[in-house]
Amino acid sequence: xxxxxxxxxxxxxxxxxxxxxxxxxxxxxxxxxxxxxxxxxxxxxxxxxxxxxxxxxxxxxxxxxxxxxxxxxxxxxxxxxxxxxxxxxxxxxxxxxxxxxxxxxxxxxxxxxxxxxxxxxxxxxxxxxxxxxxxxxxxxxxxxxxxxxxxxxxxxxxxxxxxxxxxxxxxxxxxxxxxxxxxxxxxxxxxxxxxxxxxxxxxxxxxxxxxxxxxxxxxxxxxxxxxxxxxxxxxxxxxxxxxxxxxxxxxxxxxxxxxxxxxxxxxxxxxxxxxxxxxxxxxxxxxxxxxxxxxxxxxxxxxxxxxxxxxxxxxxxxxxxxxxxxxxxxxxxxxxxxxxxxxxxxxxxxxxxxxxxxxxxxxxxxxxxxxxxxxxxxxxxxxxxxxxxxxxxxxxxxxxxxxxxxxxxxxxxxxxxxxxxxxxxxxxxxxxxxxxxxxxxxxxxxxxxxxxxxxxxxxxxx
Numbered sequence: 332x333x334x335x336x337x338x339x340x341x342x343x344x345x346x347x348x349x350x351x352x353x354x355x356x357x358x359x360x361x362x363x364x365x366x367x368x369x370x371x372x373x374x375x376x377x378x379x380x381x382x383x384x385x386x387x388x389x390x391x392x393x394x395x396x397x398x399x400x401x402x403x404x405x406x407x408x409x410x411x412x413x414x415x416x417x418x419x420x421x422x423x424x425x426x427x428x429x430x431x432x433x434x435x436x437x438x439x440x441x442x443x444x445x446x447x448x449x450x451x452x453x454x455x456x457x458x459x460x461x462x463x464x465x466x467x468x469x470x471x472x473x474x475x476x477x478x479x480x481x482x483x484x485x486x487x488x489x490x491x492x493x494x495x496x497x498x499x500x501x502x503x504x505x506x507x508x509x510x511x512x513x514x515x516x517x518x519x520x521x522x523x524x525x526x527x528x529x530x531x532x533x534x535x536x537x538x539x540x541x542x543x544x545x546x547x548x549x550x551x552x553x554x555x556x557x558x559x560x561x562x563x564x565x566x567x568x569x570x571x572x573x574x575x576x577x578x579x580x581x582x583x584x585x586x587x588x589x590x591x592x593x594x595x596x597x598x599x600x601x602x603x604x605x606x607x608x609x610x611x612x613x614x615x616x617x618x619x620x621x622x623x624x625x626x627x628x629x630x631x632x633x634x635x636x637x638x639x640x641x642x643x644x645x646x647x648x649x650x651x652x653x654x655x656x657x658x659x660x661x662x663x664x665x666x667x668x669x670x671x672x673x674x675x676x677x678x679x680x681x682x683x684x685x686x687x688x689x690x691x692x693x694x695x696x697x698x699x700x701x702x703x704x705x706x707x708x709x710x711x712x713x714x715x716x717x718x719x720x721x722x723x724x725x726x727x728x729x730x731x732x733x734x735x736x737x738x739x740x741x742x743x744x745x746x747x748x749x750x751x752x753x754x755x756x757x758x759x760x761x762x763x764x765x766x767x768x769x770x771x772x773x774x775x776x777x778x779x780x781x782x783x784x785x786x787x788x789x790x791x792x793x
Contacts, residue, residue, distance in 0.1 A: 415759050419483055428757055432749040437757060439489060444497070444542040447489055453750045455486040466541050468589035470554045472533035472669065473719075474783070481786055482758045488751060492740055493535045496522070497542055500711060504546075504663050521706040521733055523671065524715040526740035529783040533669050535740060536715040540667050548663040549594055551587055551656065556670035557720050558582070560678035560694045566610040567682070568646075573698035574680065577612040580645035580699060584638045587652075594662065595632035601658040603627060606651060611642035631655060646698050653702040657710050664710060666703065671714030674704045675725050695730075705731035742780030745772075751782065755789050765792045 422428055431437040431454065439454040441447050447456070463471060463485065479485045502518040524532040533554070540552045553559070563578030588595070605622035623644050625634065634655065638648025656664050668674075674694045681689035694700045706712055728734065743751060752771040755761050770792050778784035 416483060418759060422757075422759075431753045432746075437750070437754060438486070443545060444538060445545060447494060447497075449491065449494065451489045452491050452494070453746050454489055455750070455754055456489050458485045458487065460485050463541075466544055466590070467537060467552070467554075469552050469586045472537050472554060474529065474531070475534050475537060477783070478534075478786070482755065482760065484758055486754075487534065487538070488747060488754075490531065490535070490747060492531070493538055496524075496535055496539055496713075496738075500539070500543070500665070503711065519733075519736065520709060520711045521736045522713050523706075523729070523732060523737045524713065524740055525737050526716075527742060527781070528718045529781045530740045530742045531782065532715040532740050533717060536667055536669055536713060539713060540665070543663070543665050544590065546663075548665055549591060549598075549656075549659065550665045550667060552667045553583065553586075554669045556668045556714075557673040557717070559700055560673055560680075560697060562679065564610075564612050565680045565692075565697075568609050568698065570607065571698060573701055574692060574696055575609045575646040575698050577610070577642050577645045580649045581612070581639055581642065583649055583699070584635050584645065584652075588632075588635055588639070592632065595635060596630055598631045598659060598661065600625065600629045600631060600634055600655060602651065602654060603629070606637065606644050606647040608641075608643040609646055612645075614642065617643045649699050650702045657708065666710065666712040668703065668712075668714045670717040670720055672716040672718075672725055673720055674700050674714075675729060706733055706736060707731050743775070743782055743785070744780070745775065748775040748780060748785065751785065752789060755786065760786070761789045761792055 429437045435454070437455060439447070439451040439456050441451050441456065444456075460479070475487070478487070499516075499518050499522070503520060506518075524536060526532055537552075537554070540550050543550050559576070559579055563576055566575045566577075568575050603625050605624050607622050608617055608620060610616055620643075623637065623641065625637070631652070634648055634652060638645040638652075656666070676694060677691045678694050678697060680692040680697075682692055684690045695704065706714075727737070729737075749771070752761070752766070752774070756763055756766050771789070774785055774788045774792065778788060
């Protein structure tokens, strides 16, 4: 089995959109061909016209053949994907294909995330792309987008790890539903999702936000926490001592308004102190004005609109918004930050120290990160690590994070992997005649339960 996979990987051209395995074979072949060309050039005589003719002819023929092969491969891939899409449409009329391991249903009939139970584990839940974009207008995780694209269906595996995460916050908001005699685990208001690469941390966080918003919660969701520390303009605020990033502040406020606009119009502000102004994005300070008053009877919607309209107030509004969210009592509030580990390392910004040197600015020195990073409070907050951003390994006891808040997300279990493999057969990523229990188990143990690598290896099954 392993030999056939290796042979297939050598013969086939790697896909351009493969997120896990880079096209190592093509790069190596180019490296070897350049060395061979230099060697043959060194051996040939300078005055021999035959050797020059042969080298020119050989080079042109190899170039033509390689370009023709690339065109055929790309055209074949496009035709295969189109044919696969047509067949999947035809398969929708055949419910006998929706069968998972041991004859279990491959898809759950449960209509919402709130009603999912343990019986629905190891089955897929169907979504609509339009519905997901409406509930998660800030953007979908990269792993979720890749899964939908490769499988050609917006569906996700129901995992026990997600149900545990959902029930943890459900117990906090609605404790009477749990019996006092039941040995339920202690609910935690602050959780950091950790685990190996491609174990589903970002997808679990996005589904938690989906569930919370279906329940009517007010959720601040940041799917790209790394952007809080990279890009845009940055200025040192002499009054606060922190660095302001007005471009990121405006984007955060716009994203927060996309789904929560109607809810924010109903929530009054609790703090009416003037908003301190800083430097605007590329325009400097506002002349003659140091603060901006917030009218009484203002709502959180008015506060957010102030930061969007006036770039000088954007950072101050984001910092004030964090304080206001702690004072909201009419509705449950959840703060969900993906790529949370980027807030415990250095940012992209640097401060000039001398003419020849600069000092890297740590993420905790940024005003917005400093306002949202701490978990030492009574608010509900979830942060998910993203190892694809490669910030390095962090220590176990993070600053301003409660002890025991770190939760390790597991990779696929054997039962989950069995369902995933049957699902990919259903979606025609794997040929049915090549699929067997022995084959998918070899792929599972070869990838160590890494979902992205399994999705890449299974089509090579022969």
